[in-house]
Amino acid sequence: MEHETRFLALNLELPPAPEPKGVYTPLLQVGNLIYLSGHLPVNSDGSLHRGKIGKDIDLEAGKLAARQVGLTILATLISNLGSLNKIKRVVKVFGMVNATTDFEKQPYVINGCSELLVEVFGRENGIGVRSALGVGSLPENVPVEIEAIFELTEE
Amino acid sequence: MEHETRFLALNLELPPAPEPKGVYTPLLQVGNLIYLSGHLPVNSDGSLHRGKIGKDIDLEAGKLAARQVGLTILATLISNLGSLNKIKRVVKVFGMVNATTDFEKQPYVINGCSELLVEVFGRENGIGVRSALGVGSLPENVPVEIEAIFELTEE
């Protein structure tokens, strides 16, 4: 696995890994799967991307927020596993988009996260199944929340 | 397993299996589970059912769209696995309904897919767990998106 090498070469700036907030944990291993909680777009200074797409922010800002969720997911993985080489592949991405009720481009928004995962894990292991949907509202009025499942390498 | 026999006897018209669109795959196997991406209601000519329930289309059109999603899921399974006899059972159906905010009949809509799965996989293996919810919006303004998990037969 060269995920860690590829990740380091990308020279990405990661936000701080989200702290467990009382009654849930950001990450849980069951068998060889890593379940991730719904992650929000955390900036490097700890603040959040905010706004509803189509009302407060536009499509491109939404896609950037999804990429920032991806960076936050990477921060959680590295903080908990030590190295991205522990990851075999992306299994599933579930992308929730906070948008007006006439919005139709949820897949384009979630690509912001998916494209990052391909950059880091490669085409063979970075592409999993995915759903993209428009939700009514999200915590702190963030534009995007994403939950995910990863598979671990055999040890 | 007589799933394939039952499927053929039903003489269903399947849409073309959705192509992988760049940064996600329609289907992924992990262990003995098959994870399916969120599927949309694809018609036989490749077009999509469109419209929000309670605004653009009615309840029955919504249920028909959910059945069409089920047919699209079957197309993905057959295209990727070769035969429905590779499937042991339905594990989970997650049904997202694009409706007005006063809508209350999401389970009735998603039954359009669930009833098809029972026709094909039988009562013992065609009934899994399920969630049905109303979302704010969906890609291309389709009425229904469904993701699912199936269990494979032992080999």
Place this chain on the structure above:
Amino acid sequence: MEHETRFLALNLELPPAPEPKGVYTPLLQVGNLIYLSGHLPVNSDGSLHRGKIGKDIDLEAGKLAARQVGLTILATLISNLGSLNKIKRVVKVFGMVNATTDFEKQPYVINGCSELLVEVFGRENGIGVRSALGVGSLPENVPVEIEAIFELTEE
């Protein structure tokens, strides 16, 4: 495992376990995981909590509804497994909140369920991964629907 002892000491009043409604089942075991269907807030008399948060009911009523969903989940687990000692731990909680589009406190609402699960399963085993999102609408206009995954003890 002392889950059953802890549960009995809490002296909780459980609603009747939801009946399988035709084309889905409330609970399904796959390997050592228990998948639960989306559960609604069922009261002890079989009626449902109703209303959209921010329109029909307030934040605290929403959190109470989430706790009631948790009690309904416990009813399903006990009805199907016989004892909560069969459960090793909470793996995942997926909390859908029926709220107005400006709502931002989905995690606070879903804590109503998560805190109950910690009371019953303890801090070590009662805390899993979680997503909390605001949906456009829910079946029967309930305020909260929650689906979950639990891990079984080894036998």
